[in-house]
Amino acid sequence: MLPKFDSVFSIDCVIFGFEAGELKILLIERNEEPYKDWLALPGYIVEQDESIDDAAERILYELTGLRDMHMQQFHTFGEVNRHPQGRVITVAYYALIRINGQKELRPVTQYAKKAFWHPVSELPKLAFDHSEIFNTGFNKIRRRLHYQPIAFELLPEKFTLTQLQSLYEAVLNKKLDKRNFRKKMLSYGFLKELDEKQKGVSYRAAKLYKFDKRKYGKIFQGEMTIG
Amino acid sequence: MLPKFDSVFSIDCVIFGFEAGELKILLIERNEEPYKDWLALPGYIVEQDESIDDAAERILYELTGLRDMHMQQFHTFGEVNRHPQGRVITVAYYALIRINGQKELRPVTQYAKKAFWHPVSELPKLAFDHSEIFNTGFNKIRRRLHYQPIAFELLPEKFTLTQLQSLYEAVLNKKLDKRNFRKKMLSYGFLKELDEKQKGVSYRAAKLYKFDKRKYGKIFQGEMTIG
DNA sequence: TCAAAAGTGTTTTTTATACACCCATGC
DNA sequence: GCATGGGTGTATAAAAAACACTTTTGA
Numbered sequence: 001m002l003p004k005f006d007s008v009f010s011i012d013c014v015i016f017g018f019e020a021g022e023l024k025i026l027l028i029e030r031n032e033e034p035y036k037d038w039l040a041l042p043g044y045i046v047e048q049d050e051s052i053d054d055a056a057e058r059i060l061y062e063l064t065g066l067r068d069m070h071m072q073q074f075h076t077f078g079e080v081n082r083h084p085q086g087r088v089i090t091v092a093y094y095a096l097i098r099i100n101g102q103k104e105l106r107p108v109t110q111y112a113k114k115a116f117w118h119p120v121s122e123l124p125k126l127a128f129d130h131s132e133i134f135n136t137g138f139n140k141i142r143r144r145l146h147y148q149p150i151a152f153e154l155l156p157e158k159f160t161l162t163q164l165q166s167l168y169e170a171v172l173n174k175k176l177d178k179r180n181f182r183k184k185m186l187s188y189g190f191l192k193e194l195d196e197k198q199k200g201v202s203y204r205a206a207k208l209y210k211f212d213k214r215k216y217g218k219i220f221q222g223e224m225t226i227g
Numbered sequence: 228m229l230p231k232f233d234s235v236f237s238i239d240c241v242i243f244g245f246e247a248g249e250l251k252i253l254l255i256e257r258n259e260e261p262y263k264d265w266l267a268l269p270g271y272i273v274e275q276d277e278s279i280d281d282a283a284e285r286i287l288y289e290l291t292g293l294r295d296m297h298m299q300q301f302h303t304f305g306e307v308n309r310h311p312q313g314r315v316i317t318v319a320y321y322a323l324i325r326i327n328g329q330k331e332l333r334p335v336t337q338y339a340k341k342a343f344w345h346p347v348s349e350l351p352k353l354a355f356d357h358s359e360i361f362n363t364g365f366n367k368i369r370r371r372l373h374y375q376p377i378a379f380e381l382l383p384e385k386f387t388l389t390q391l392q393s394l395y396e397a398v399l400n401k402k403l404d405k406r407n408f409r410k411k412m413l414s415y416g417f418l419k420e421l422d423e424k425q426k427g428v429s430y431r432a433a434k435l436y437k438f439d440k441r442k443y444g445k446i447f448q449g450e451m452t453i454g
Numbered sequence: 455t456c457a458a459a460a461g462t463g464t465t466t467t468t469t470a471t472a473c474a475c476c477c478a479t480g481c
Numbered sequence: 482g483c484a485t486g487g488g489t490g491t492a493t494a495a496a497a498a499a500c501a502c503t504t505t506t507g508a
Binding site: 201205 | 484485486487488489490
């Protein structure tokens with residue numbers, strides 16, 4: 001039979017958002033020991049009767065009020081002493097979401113005082129090994145941006161090509177050539193040009209585009225190269 | 228405080244080898260319930276006082292007699308019912324090794340009757356969700372082969388360009404053009420041509436090459452594209 | 455001398471890069 | 482009318498792909 005251990009699995013979530021040309025990440029202020037009052041990634045313990053994917057959804061909801069995020073695990077952290085109170089192995093997940101499309105952030109449980117967006121530049125020291133978890137996750141999505149259409153998960157449904165480009169530039173941390181970027185993006189054929197323009201700007205309004213998931217699926221089996 | 232759960236972490240290892248132009252994987256025959264007598268990936272339970280990376284090394288050693296493999300985790304499997312006797316979350320690791328450089332396979336514990344190499348084509352149904360774990364791992368290394376120098380971990384220290392190419396072909400499951408392959412590989416500059424030739428073949432002996440890790444490190448920060 | 459694999463270049467096509475000016479709009 | 486970002490094309494360079502024959506060796 002299986003041994004009985006006092007071992008615990010947890011989930012930690014690295015949730016990226018994009019707002020005002022800046023890449024942000026979702027943090028909570030802890031309301032529990034250890035690391036009470038510290039900033040941390042949203043994370044908690046997996047129950048015995050839920051899969052880790054389900055646990056990730058639930059935990060994020062409880063700590064931030066956000067639901068139905070599409071999260072993907074990216075790494076498992078299993079050092080013996082990563083949690084001061086015992087053996088806790090944590091599976092880290094990431095998601096990319098539209099900040100504006102979301103209602104306000106409101107923790108449902110008492111474990112977090114609040115949840116809020118913080119720019120990825122100038123992150124403070126986080127609780128546990130969460131700074132390391134964040135870095136690993138950031139590197140993953142940076143890599144993935146090159147060959148998967150994850151950028152569109154961060155933008156509003158309708159976006160301009162300039163917004164798309166500035167997102168790429170923010171994540172990859174480098175400038176891209178405007179003409180080449182647009183040429184390549186449009187050449188893939190999965191962007192649908194809308195009959196609509198940007199509103200409320202004090203300069204020439206840009207065309208709006210939509211990501212066409214259907215077409216993407218037909219064209220690619222998950223491959224592209226940008227940046 | 229942390230709750231007490233009857234939860235267990237385990238490690239499963241997907242170990243690839245290359246022999247006779249064929250990609251192989253290391254399997255064990257189980258000597259324990261559940262799935263007694265079934266074929267399975269080498270895997271076992273993580274102790275409370277060891278990191279998951281350490282556990283992976285230990286477990287592989289105990290089940291196969293292989294030591295000092297450089298393993299990397301690639302995914303964590305956490306469905307509730309993946310183990311019939313209770314909640315077990317498993318972290319899957321892979322490694323690529325030289326079959327010929329290794330001594331014989333000899334399990335150190337009683338949990339495995341034997342360990343052996345099996346071609347990745349025509350794998351039988353494995354215990355637990357190990358078939359799924361294998362598939363996930365195989366896809367990972369197939370992806371990684373494109374941009375990381377992992378092929379050299381599978382070949383003997385000295386190898387011919389044809390051996391290298393046939394390894395790429397076996398993993399990617401497609402034919403590559405000989406001239407283009409050689410041109411590109413050599414252009415990277417991390418292959419060292421030796422003053423030595425193949426022996427014991429009944430045809431023109433090919434030059435032997437070595438992977439120059441030093442040069443690779445200098446030239447790349449982990450990037451290349453082949454296949 | 456034959457079988458088997460080693461070794462070798464050139465052309466074409468595709469993809470990436472570099473680069474600068476006029477346009478439309480709101481204030 | 483001016484400030485702001487929107488929008489556009491071409492030329493060059495680099496990389497990838499297609500393609501077939503001669504050489505060496507051992508048996």
